[in-house]
Amino acid sequence: MGIFIKNDFSFVVGSSVCESFFILLSARLTGTITTKISGKDCPDSKNETAFISTGINCSLGIQNNSINNDHIKNFSKLCQNETMSQPTNDLYGNVVWSSIQYLFVVGILQAFCVLIQYYAFDTSGRRQTNRIRNNLFRAMLQCNVTYFDENQTGRLNSKLFENIEIVGKGIGLDLAQILRSLGKLASSICVAFYGSWQIALIMTYTIPLVIVTGKLFSKAITKETFNEFNAYSKAGHIAQEVFSSVRTVLSFNGAKFAHQQYTQKLEGCQRSSIKKGFVYGLFRGWMYFNLYLTYAVGFLCGLLLMNAKKNLVSLVDILVVVLAFARGIAAFRLVGIFIQSSAEVCGAATPAWDFLDNVEAGKSIETGIFEDNNKEKKTSINGNIRFDKVTFTYPTRPDVCVLQNMSLLARAGETTAIVGASGSGKSTLISLLLRFYESTSGQIVINGQSLSNYSVAELRQNIGVVNQEPTLFDTTIYENIRFGKKDASKIEIEEAARLANAHDFIMRLPEKYETVVGERGAQLSGGEKQRIVLARALVKQPQLLLFDEVTSALDRKNEKIVQEALDQACKDRTTIVIAHRLRTIQNANQIYVLDNGTLIEQGTHETLMVIDGGKYQAMFRAQQTKETVYDNDDEMVNKLPEKQLPTTNIDEHPETIFADAKLESLNYVESSVTSQRSIIWRLISMNKLQWIPILIGGLACTCIGAVEPTFAVALSFIINESDNNDFSSSHIDYVRDCLSV
Numbered sequence: 001m002g003i004f005i006k007n008d009f010s011f012v013v014g015s016s017v018c019e020s021f022f023i024l025l026s027a028r029l030t031g032t033i034t035t036k037i038s039g040k041d042c043p044d045s046k047n048e049t050a051f052i053s054t055g056i057n058c059s060l061g062i063q064n065n066s067i068n069n070d071h072i073k074n075f076s077k078l079c080q081n082e083t084m085s086q087p088t089n090d091l092y093g094n095v096v097w098s099s100i101q102y103l104f105v106v107g108i109l110q111a112f113c114v115l116i117q118y119y120a121f122d123t124s125g126r127r128q129t130n131r132i133r134n135n136l137f138r139a140m141l142q143c144n145v146t147y148f149d150e151n152q153t154g155r156l157n158s159k160l161f162e163n164i165e166i167v168g169k170g171i172g173l174d175l176a177q178i179l180r181s182l183g184k185l186a187s188s189i190c191v192a193f194y195g196s197w198q199i200a201l202i203m204t205y206t207i208p209l210v211i212v213t214g215k216l217f218s219k220a221i222t223k224e225t226f227n228e229f230n231a232y233s234k235a236g237h238i239a240q241e242v243f244s245s246v247r248t249v250l251s252f253n254g255a256k257f258a259h260q261q262y263t264q265k266l267e268g269c270q271r272s273s274i275k276k277g278f279v280y281g282l283f284r285g286w287m288y289f290n291l292y293l294t295y296a297v298g299f300l301c302g303l304l305l306m307n308a309k310k311n312l313v314s315l316v317d318i319l320v321v322v323l324a325f326a327r328g329i330a331a332f333r334l335v336g337i338f339i340q341s342s343a344e345v346c347g348a349a350t351p352a353w354d355f356l357d358n359v360e361a362g363k364s365i366e367t368g369i370f371e372d373n374n375k376e377k378k379t380s381i382n383g384n385i386r387f388d389k390v391t392f393t394y395p396t397r398p399d400v401c402v403l404q405n406m407s408l409l410a411r412a413g414e415t416t417a418i419v420g421a422s423g424s425g426k427s428t429l430i431s432l433l434l435r436f437y438e439s440t441s442g443q444i445v446i447n448g449q450s451l452s453n454y455s456v457a458e459l460r461q462n463i464g465v466v467n468q469e470p471t472l473f474d475t476t477i478y479e480n481i482r483f484g485k486k487d488a489s490k491i492e493i494e495e496a497a498r499l500a501n502a503h504d505f506i507m508r509l510p511e512k513y514e515t516v517v518g519e520r521g522a523q524l525s526g527g528e529k530q531r532i533v534l535a536r537a538l539v540k541q542p543q544l545l546l547f548d549e550v551t552s553a554l555d556r557k558n559e560k561i562v563q564e565a566l567d568q569a570c571k572d573r574t575t576i577v578i579a580h581r582l583r584t585i586q587n588a589n590q591i592y593v594l595d596n597g598t599l600i601e602q603g604t605h606e607t608l609m610v611i612d613g614g615k616y617q618a619m620f621r622a623q624q625t626k627e628t629v630y631d632n633d634d635e636m637v638n639k640l641p642e643k644q645l646p647t648t649n650i651d652e653h654p655e656t657i658f659a660d661a662k663l664e665s666l667n668y669v670e671s672s673v674t675s676q677r678s679i680i681w682r683l684i685s686m687n688k689l690q691w692i693p694i695l696i697g698g699l700a701c702t703c704i705g706a707v708e709p710t711f712a713v714a715l716s717f718i719i720n721e722s723d724n725n726d727f728s729s730s731h732i733d734y735v736r737d738c739l740s741v
């Protein structure tokens with residue numbers, strides 16, 4: 001990387017040197033051509049030796065130096081001929097031709113330098129971007145779960161991908177642009193001083209002016225960019241939240257509300273963008289003004305100096321200085337683009353950097369999670385699990401005590417059930433066991449050792465978890481199960497699937513284990529998803545199984561199938577089952593009843609059922625009554641022909657789904673060709689509503705376009721008229737004497 005950066009800079013220097021030569025050559029060429037055009041005859045000749053020996057520059061173009069010494073001598077000699085001769089024209093042609101040749105070579109060199117420079121910067125920018133993304137991804141995974149409780153996933157996403165893309169551009173191509181512009185600026189100033197230090201000295205007033213104002217503008221643009229980013233990230237978060245739970249939004253008729261919220265946030269983005277655009281336009285306008293001011297001041301001062309003292313400056317000197325400063329300012333104007341880009345880079349990178357710093361500074365529980373999982377298997381956590389007076393408060397809600405003095409025991413090789421009303425703290429117990437959080441007081445002991453003595457990685461390697469919400473990744477069933485054990489063989493995977501009661505239905509799928517399950521397993525039914533998730537938990541042969549309301553979202557039929565799989569899986573394993581439906585845990589060795597974060601009852605099903613007025617007994621009876629009603633409902637559902645089941649199981653009607661997909665893609669190909677034109681028209685017609693700003697912008701563009709040719713006319717006028725001007729006539733006469741042909 002270091003070598004790359006070094007090379008990048010050498011090409012920046014190379015391109016700046018080419019730039020300087022370009023200014024000198026073009027000024028020389030302009031001067032020479034002007035000489036030729038203005039030289040109509042050759043009056044009294046001057047003393048050639050005097051001219052050369054004084055080392056004075058010939059005013060209209062050719063400088064006396066080691067390269068063109070011969071040319072000047074020849075020109076001077078030719079002046080004495082007083083005739084327009086062929087050799088004179090040849091000589092003029094030689095000067096012009098050599099300049100053009102040099103220009104050509106400089107052009108090629110410049111093109112090469114710019115090409116390499118941009119390529120190198122782009123490459124290094126991309127590499128840096130990937131490194132930052134990698135670090136962020138890693139750091140995010142190392143964060144405590146609390147971080148994800150506090151931050152929305154939308155914001156995390158934009159930090160990871162969208163923002164870093166902007167950073168990459170800023171440290172790649174835009175950096176190349178700024179360095180090139182700064183190189184141009186520096187070389188232009190050098191060339192200007194080389195041309196005429198007197199005029200250049202006067203013109204230096206522009207340097208602090210553009211730098212100070214540039215900095216002020218940059219500050220304003222950075223501020224607005226930051227606001228814009230914040231606003232976009234909020235809008236993005238709303239969009240992500242709505243689309244990830246679109247069914248809920250639609251079922252609550254919440255589309256209008258969601259749309260209003262999104263529009264509101266977008267308006268915030270728009271305000272910041274408009275402000276930023278205005279400040280940026282102001283900056284560009286100011287730089288244009290400075291550019292033309294440079295020409296005006298340069299020519300004025302140059303011609304005044306030319307008049308004040310003969311031979312002090314020539315037209316070429318003026319041209320060199322003015323062109324150099326103009327190019328310098330034009331370069332700085334491009335710096336403006338980078339100022340905006342660097343402001344965006346800062347705006348985009350700030351949250352990412354803050355995050356990385358916080359992760360480094362903060363105490364993360366998630367240490368060692370990138371270590372090799374397989375070696376963690378060596379430690380055994382097979383033993384009793386004891387919660388010893390555990391009290392816990394979520395860091396995000398410090399005023400609510402979720403668990404109070406909780407003490408319970410899950411014996412090794414047995415099934416322990418935890419029941420209780422929703423919000424009583426059951427899932428929190430599992431989160432503490434998995435060390436997503438640390439308990440506020442008390443301790444959890446596994447196999448005689450405090451939980452904190454185990455590394456997070458070794459602990460989780462030995463625990464299999466299945467939650468109420470089955471989480472599948474958008475890949476094949478094989479890969480989804482393999483996520484439990486990265487080096488699992490196909491045989492191991494299929495064995496786990498058999499244990500989880502999933503093998504048979506997987507084999508009925510068209511692609512069997514190679515079936516891609518869709519985003520979050522969208523192409524499978526709830527029961528099927530749960531069985532794959534169970535297989536994933538079982539494939540790593542965990543010593544401890546945690547089931548958190550695995551069947552509570554399933555209908556009776558699916559519940560039965562999944563429950564059979566769960567019962568099979570817990571045989572001879574330490575298992576903690578959290579269940580909402582009490583009939584599923586009747587056979588548990590020990591049942592704990594929680595209420596509002598405290599333990600209120602414990603025992604087996606039989607002992608708990610005999611506690612008159614007990615919570616468990618009441619809950620069980622209430623559920624029994626409900627379930628008779630539901631069972632009837634379930635039976636009705638079970639009697640429906642398969643096709644009418646409200647499920648997205650592709651096993652049941654795979655052709656329909658795939659046929660639809662094919663049809664859609666065909667339609668898309670056809671329509672994409674025909675509708676491309678109409679899309680352009682639609683985009684244009686969308687702008688109808690914005691006709692006022694577009695009209696004003698268009699008029700401003702026309703004015704800008706008109707300024708450049710007007711300026712060219714003015715410049716040619718200055719050059720042409722400089723020899724007719726009274727104040728310089730004597731000087732021009734002298735020049736004609738020595739150079740006219």
Ligand SMILES: Nc1ncnc2c1ncn2[C@@H]1O[C@H](COP(=O)(O)OP(=O)(O)O)[C@@H](O)[C@H]1O
Binds near residue numbers: 396423
């Ligand atoms: N990540 C969290 N941050 C803050 N509070 C939480 C979090 N998760 C759960 N809670 C709160 O903790 C309490 C217990 O939640 P939980 O353990 O999920 O209950 P259960 O699983 O018994 O339904 C609830 O009041 C819930 O609102």
Ligand SMILES: [Mg+2]
Binds near residue numbers: 426427428548
């Ligand atoms: Mg829960």
